Amino acid sequence: MYKVAVLGDRESVGGFASLGLSVFPAEDAAQASETFARLCGGGFAVVFITEALAEELREEITRRRGERLPAIIEIPGVRGNTGHGMQSVHEAVEKAVGSDILRN
Amino acid sequence: MATLNVNPTRMELTNLKRKLQTAVRGHKLLKDKRDELMRQFLDLVRENEKLRAEVETAIREADTHMAVAGSVMQKEALETALMLPKQEVSLTVAEKNVMSVMIPVFDAKFKTADAGDIYPYGFAFTSGDLDDAVGALSAVFPKMIRLAEVEKSCQLMADEIERTRRRVNALEHVMIPRYKETIRFITMKLDENERSTTARLMKVKDMMLDKAHGYSQA
Numbered sequence: 001m002y003k004v005a006v007l008g009d010r011e012s013v014g015g016f017a018s019l020g021l022s023v024f025p026a027e028d029a030a031q032a033s034e035t036f037a038r039l040c041g042g043g044f045a046v047v048f049i050t051e052a053l054a055e056e057l058r059e060e061i062t063r064r065r066g067e068r069l070p071a072i073i074e075i076p077g078v079r080g081n082t083g084h085g086m087q088s089v090h091e092a093v094e095k096a097v098g099s100d101i102l103r104n
Numbered sequence: 105m106a107t108l109n110v111n112p113t114r115m116e117l118t119n120l121k122r123k124l125q126t127a128v129r130g131h132k133l134l135k136d137k138r139d140e141l142m143r144q145f146l147d148l149v150r151e152n153e154k155l156r157a158e159v160e161t162a163i164r165e166a167d168t169h170m171a172v173a174g175s176v177m178q179k180e181a182l183e184t185a186l187m188l189p190k191q192e193v194s195l196t197v198a199e200k201n202v203m204s205v206m207i208p209v210f211d212a213k214f215k216t217a218d219a220g221d222i223y224p225y226g227f228a229f230t231s232g233d234l235d236d237a238v239g240a241l242s243a244v245f246p247k248m249i250r251l252a253e254v255e256k257s258c259q260l261m262a263d264e265i266e267r268t269r270r271r272v273n274a275l276e277h278v279m280i281p282r283y284k285e286t287i288r289f290i291t292m293k294l295d296e297n298e299r300s301t302t303a304r305l306m307k308v309k310d311m312m313l314d315k316a317h318g319y320s321q322a
Contacts, residue, residue: 002195004212004249014182015170015241018224020191020214045195045210046252066263068206069197071256073248076160078167085160089152089258096145096262102153 002069005039007032008050012077016048029056036060044070050077051084107286112293120290124283131275138268141203145261152258155251162244169237176231185225185234191215195249205264207257212249 006016010025017023024039026032032053037060039047047070054061054074061072074085094100110116174182192215199206222242223235313319 002197004193004195011170011174012167014186015166015237017186018189018191018222018238019242019245020189020193020222045197045208046249048248048252065259068260069208071208071210071252073252073255075248076163076167078171086153086156089149089156089255092152092258092262093149096142096149096265102149 002045003043004046004048005044005070006048006075007035007039008048008053008075008077009079012050012079021048026053029053033057033060040064040067040070046071046073048073048075050075051082052077052079054084055082107289108282110286110290112290114294117287117290117294120283120287124280124287127275127279127283131272131280134268134272134275137203138265138272141205141261141265141268144202145258145265148254148261149258152251152254155247155254159244159247159251162240162247166237166240166244169233169240173231173233173237176233181229182234185230188224190224191222193245202257202261203264205257205261207260208253210249210253212246 004021006013006021006023007026009027013023013025022044024035026035033056036047036049036057049057049061049072051074054072064070064072074088076085090100090103093102108120110120177185194213194215196211196213198209198211200209201207222238225234227235
């Protein structure tokens with residue numbers, strides 16, 4: 001049995017707590033990085049992370065991309081959205097096809 | 105094209121021919137794998153894009169409600185309301201094998217079946233916008249799980265496609281031409297040896313006849 005984690009700033013993740021997801025509020029990069037490492041350690045199949053925090057943890061996220069679990073999914077937060085979630089979809093296409101055929 | 109560094113012998117030639125055959129078969133198989141992966145990937149990535157757009161819109165909307173709730177309620181009251189969730193989500197993870205890429209299949213289960221359990225607070229002291237926010241998030245949750253599944257699959261498949269494409273190209277443009285070139289080189293060398301042997305035999309025969317009968321004086 002796995003769980004679903006949500007990592008982000010306090011305002012963005014609050015609502016998810018009531019759905020029964022495990023929320024991990026993190027305000028700064030250092031704290032987020034530590035929590036993120038713990039989340040990837042096991043027990044969580046999906047880690048939703050706000051785009052703002054994902055930006056801070058870009059390196060670690062990229063490193064864990066090839067691993068089977070957890071699936072690290074970027075979601076928009078209350079503030080600091082970068083649009084990187086959608087961008088990473090396009091990056092995947094570019095990697096697989098050689099050019100981004102979805103963007104036209 | 106550089107040939108392989110091998111001795112031009114018949115045994116090497118047989119070995120190389122066998123290797124070439126394997127390489128050609130491998131190339132064909134990998135090419136098929138790449139094409140099929142690509143086909144499935146494109147379907148999946150289109151769904152991924154659509155889902156992501158939907159999920160992002162829904163979360164933004166929920167965030168707007170949450171912001172309104174946050175402004176009409178006190179911060180402490182808001183946090184207290186969301187502090188102790190009644191509902192709990194657990195996820196079972198199965199695996200699906202797509203062209204030897206293991207992609208995850210998520211199945212979310214709730215602890216309680218009651219749909220009302222997503223509101224862990226009494227309605228009396230909270231803003232209605234909080235209900236809207238939580239309701240909106242709850243509505244989009246199945247899509248979020250599907251998004252997680254699809255997006256992870258896309259990432260894994262993109263990696264595999266890239267790897268497969270490299271292997272196909274390496275076989276097609278490096279290994280196979282190199283084998284062919286080397287086989288040609290050995291064949292030429294062996295033929296050349298054959299001719300030189302024949303020429304030498306003829307020469308020796310001439311010399312022997314000359315010695316026995318003195319033909320060259322005639």
